[in-house]
Amino acid sequence: MMRRMNNLVTLFTAASAFFFGSFITKILSTVDKCPTHRSGVGAQLEHHPDLFLIVLVLSSPRNVDHRNTMRSTWLRYVEQPLALPYFPEEQIYLPTYYANGHLMAERVESQRKRLRQYINWQGSISTRSSRKTQRGIRVKHFFAIGTGQMSRDLHAELQNEHMQHNDLLLLQKHPETYHNLTEKLLQSLDTLTQRYEFSYLIKVDDDTYVKLDSLLNELVSYDRKLLRNAVEYGNDPLPQLYWGYFSGRSKIKTKGRWKESNYYLSKNYLPYALGGGYVLSRKLCEYIANSSHMLSPYASEDVSVGTWLAPFRHIYRWHDPRFDTAYISRKCKPYHLVLHKCSQERMKKINDGKLCSTDTSPSSLPEYYYDWMKVADQCCDNLVE
Template identity: 60%
Template sequence: MRRLNNLVTLFTAITAFFFGSFITRILSMADKCPAERSGVPKLEPHPDLFLVILVFSAPANTEQRDGMRETWLRLGQPLKQTYFPEDYIYLPSYSGGHLQMETVASQANRLQQYISWQQQLPKLEQPRVHRNIKLKYLFAIGTQQLGSTLRLELEHEQKEHNDLLLLPQLQDDYSNLTEKLLQSLATITRHYEFSYLLKVDDDTYVKLDNLINELVSYDRKLLRRRSDYAHDPLPELFWGYFNGRSTIKTKGHWRESNYFLSRNYINYALGGGYVISRRLCEHVANNSQLLSRYVSEDASLGTWLAPLRYVYRWHDARFDTAYMPSKCRPYHLVLHKRNPQLMQDLYTGKLCTHEHPGQRVFVSYYYDWTKPADKCCDSIVA
């Protein structure tokens, strides 16, 4: 009888173990399912990534996507540059519980350091081992209410390139850009492990090798200096070209009817291109149901991140991401408002083919975080 009882106990324990394992697996699979709101099918698993490149693209913009695939998305694979000097990397410190942003003088000094380093780069000894920095790029496209012809073209494009992030519950138009950002971040953070995300438009050109090189140096220095932050959280990166004096739009496509927080938009990085860390992506994705949606996608992101005390807002004059281009400079890392031909020109070493005599250009500035919003952007880059 005792032996029978032991056998029953053993059988019960084995059954419970396998049943528990089965339930755990089911729950684990459920946890990895895509967010119901986006309706995006499960993506294939991917190894850990250093950088995800999220490109906002309209369904019909095949030429723009091909232009990016054939030019700057090829840069940095592998990365052949010598390491960008960590001495040129600024890390903010805490004071009174908040991160202290970089001064105008420091921004100007670092730009000159970068220009000098860039000029010396051809003379520097190149590394013997090329660095394989893992990255992935995805073109985010809403497919709700899309015509059958265009849908079929996207299916063919996906079969050929496998780089489209198709959002079936999003109608792709200007009024839905903020929702597009939310759905994209929710899907990407759920399915990929990554350190940073670069968001750009499909008319943006990025000197990807230079940007990755500096981002790697920033990341390495931050991890080595982890102990400097003691019990404070590590800074989370928000890198781009910031605007703090943009007036709230009252007309046209960008008219805002629900932005009551201030007279101007809270400072934000211009949407032509910016980098954010994974933790900030997760913050947005995890709280998407609680966040107010404003018409302007980039202004929305700046508002959502405004209360967080551990955000390092790195204003960088090398991001030419305004609504009109700045005067071309060799130091620019991110250049907005470029068509496929201009991207090809940049890729082959031509700098300023878009400029014409008498054309109006955007004047770049350093951001003065010590000044009120209407005085933040008066320090012009020489």
């Protein structure tokens, strides 16, 4: 009798241990996969598993006229098939690794050569009839707007706008303030990585114009070349793209709305892509979204992104003079792909092809190539001629 009782106790203990262990394992695996639930998105988002690019526009609630101008100009290409002469892959730079395992940064000579090649290629396709290739890639855009602490009337206006266009990312937990932009970006990335499968994301402001067809054309060629050469990276991780116009000598703000109270890493901000527009590959978006509860938020969302990604050895920081993304615009040039600080009128002129060919205004901001081989203070002295 005693032996039987002992057997029952042993069996019960083993069964309890098994189920308890399974329960804990389930919890841990759920936590590992669990989204951070930062977003609180108001409008329902449909599942879209095969997007190539997401266009994320950080927009202010009352900037409906800006949003409509973007919809009627460069965002029209979201719905149209990409049809351009295929961008030549021989002009695509793919970084390789040093023996110590760090990804090589592109040198100034290579940046200069590639810009010259692009200008020549751009001229050649405009002066002769080139065969256009249609590619079945899919693009989707969102205007991210915080609706926390918003009046009922304004919220109703945004809901009506979303019903009409189906392109608003309404963030219920986000109060729309200048001091909350980093949290707004985090919530947006969290929501989009949860709901959508995509390859790349471009973050822009609602006063940015993107020559979307040209940017897509080159990004597709880059992506194809990278995947075709993936085996050459061996045991090293595949490079992850961070594409924009970088600065490494920006002084840390000590006053004003961008004042930084917690930036102690260096005397300047760590290198980051200027905020008018930059491209991130999906894995970088996932890392930021999944690690957001451990990352230090800074006043500038774009400084934050550069700082968060600084330690990684496998990020390809593609500095591109064709991104005019600083706090004031440079002189518009035909080779620019992304242009910041655009009024509605300027967007319409660029879209009609009238501005970059006739813009003779002086610019107080010189264009430069980024010298990754030098310390940050000396990064940006090689000017684009």
